[in-house]
Amino acid sequence: MTTNTVIALDAMGGDRAPGIVIAGAALARERYPNARFIFFGDEQQVKPLLDKYPVLQASSELRHTPDAISADLKPSLALRQGRNSSMRMALNAVAQGEAACVVSAGNTGALMAMAKFVLKTLPGIDRPAMASMVPTKIGESVMLDLGANVECDAENLVQFALMGSIFCRAVLGITEPTIGLLNIGTEELKGHDEIRTAATILRERPVPGSFYGYVEGSDIAKGTVDVIVTDGFSGNIALKTLEGTAQLMSYFMRQTLTSSFSAKLGYIFARGAMQKLKMRIDPRRYNGAMFLGLQGICVKSHGGTDHVGFANAVGVAHDLVAHNFNKDISEELARQYGVLGTVPALSETELPEAPKLTDGSL
């Protein structure tokens, strides 16, 4: 008998919420029969949608939340004003042990700020990072940070390397992941001081896996390393440039295959193969940015995704839970830093002053 995985969902987050959240959960429920959902959102809007999916409804619970975090609300304000929001209450469910993970397609900065406050960072981790899978020539790599931390010091980068590596081991089953630091040249002299210092640390005090050295922007698609480590500014630019270029190439391809009668005829014969390619490079497949380094699993779905993309983000969260990512990372942190990596009980203290946050978004 398998145990159920309870997933908290922010039903009000995302451009087309709550519709895509409910439909996405229904799809995820088909893929993961052991998944149970707690929806946090406006009952009047969510209930009629849930009624359409009896199987989902039977394995779900709906909790009414009076507020929702708007897409453009500042993280600091979201922290102060969003106590009764769907996003906050979904996070609370993880902190209180009711749910194993939370997925939201809402305001990225607000989600990161709240996740840090509600879930707390893991002992040994200074700053959580956003991580995502990226397609490569030979498979997939994980890249982090993608925008949570605009400025990073060397130690932050080393911690990102550690988290990325443990993710590869725990979730992807890569026993000896390779780690690269994103830089503008492979020579030792290049790049910012913090990157050079991080490289020195990674050589002297290795994290699990093996440190490859510097990688460049072109190495991402090549799949040169399993883990691409970078600050949130560069990571965000790299990820969005990658997405934009892939879309542009797909557009050029469509244009090409409709540009003449002969090309259209060719497309008819190649259609089956082209469909497979389309599925392979479907950006929805890579939806679901993981907030790593928190005492709880939190996944951010792209705000503009549809139900298929949202279901994939739910899958990312499910996999992190199923593979005990946070247990593995806690144990490794304890080994590396001698800190206790267990989750202390959440004390519902007064809200502190809004922490200094970088408003990174995906």
Place this chain on the structure above:
Amino acid sequence: MTTNTVIALDAMGGDRAPGIVIAGAALARERYPNARFIFFGDEQQVKPLLDKYPVLQASSELRHTPDAISADLKPSLALRQGRNSSMRMALNAVAQGEAACVVSAGNTGALMAMAKFVLKTLPGIDRPAMASMVPTKIGESVMLDLGANVECDAENLVQFALMGSIFCRAVLGITEPTIGLLNIGTEELKGHDEIRTAATILRERPVPGSFYGYVEGSDIAKGTVDVIVTDGFSGNIALKTLEGTAQLMSYFMRQTLTSSFSAKLGYIFARGAMQKLKMRIDPRRYNGAMFLGLQGICVKSHGGTDHVGFANAVGVAHDLVAHNFNKDISEELARQYGVLGTVPALSETELPEAPKLTDGSL
């Protein structure tokens, strides 16, 4: 009668030099009949190659240089040790008014260091930038900096905006170019301080064209703006991620169209259109990074390119000369900063201590 454009070529720079330099020049000579070349390189190697191209040879001069700058030589060492190198002597020819521009496929950091020292920056420009054309959904945009300046302050970014905009006007004929600052979100709060300050300056003290605001990595391929302004670190990562992703997509496409009998058959019909697409996205088309902000035209070819790519880099240099880019930028700098934008005579002074350089490379 058109005047000739004399182009100085570093015959020894690049992975496959001098072969691709001579063959590339021959191709460029066909495209630009008014071009004249001065080759700087090892006579024993270059002479036999030139003998194969009688038309090129008739409009060229070969000057023997005893040294060549190796691909991995530090810029500071190149400055001190490279006085008799092909790269340095080609740059000298521009400084001394013998050539209108110089093209090299050699060591990027060394070329930038030498170009700064030999050609000097334009009055009003603190730091030259590397710029390149990038393909977009609706045409092409220019992006800078691409690696010459790892750290940039707000004023540097504003100057990059100005140079990019003048380039669009002078060379591309866009009368009102749009300018965007590469950032990780379009909200006002995002990004580094220097980007926010640059945005404030660009709103208060406009450069030619119109300031659009922030753009994200995904806007590059969309062609949201004509000029994408960024620091050399982010620009280099964006450009290389773009190149890598485009190559990956082409690879996926080739795989797809050979994956089954039916797909192969389809390719036969679509071949004509596919060839056009291949030409459109050929990275060699975008070869030739411009060093903007110097008192002389200097273009860096990709080190690994072939003769077709090198010919395109020569074309980039030729266009900058033909459209009087440096005259336009000097006049605009005089308007903006009240500085005299004319080229002072080069005084062959003693070499100073190696300047503090960022070893950015393309």
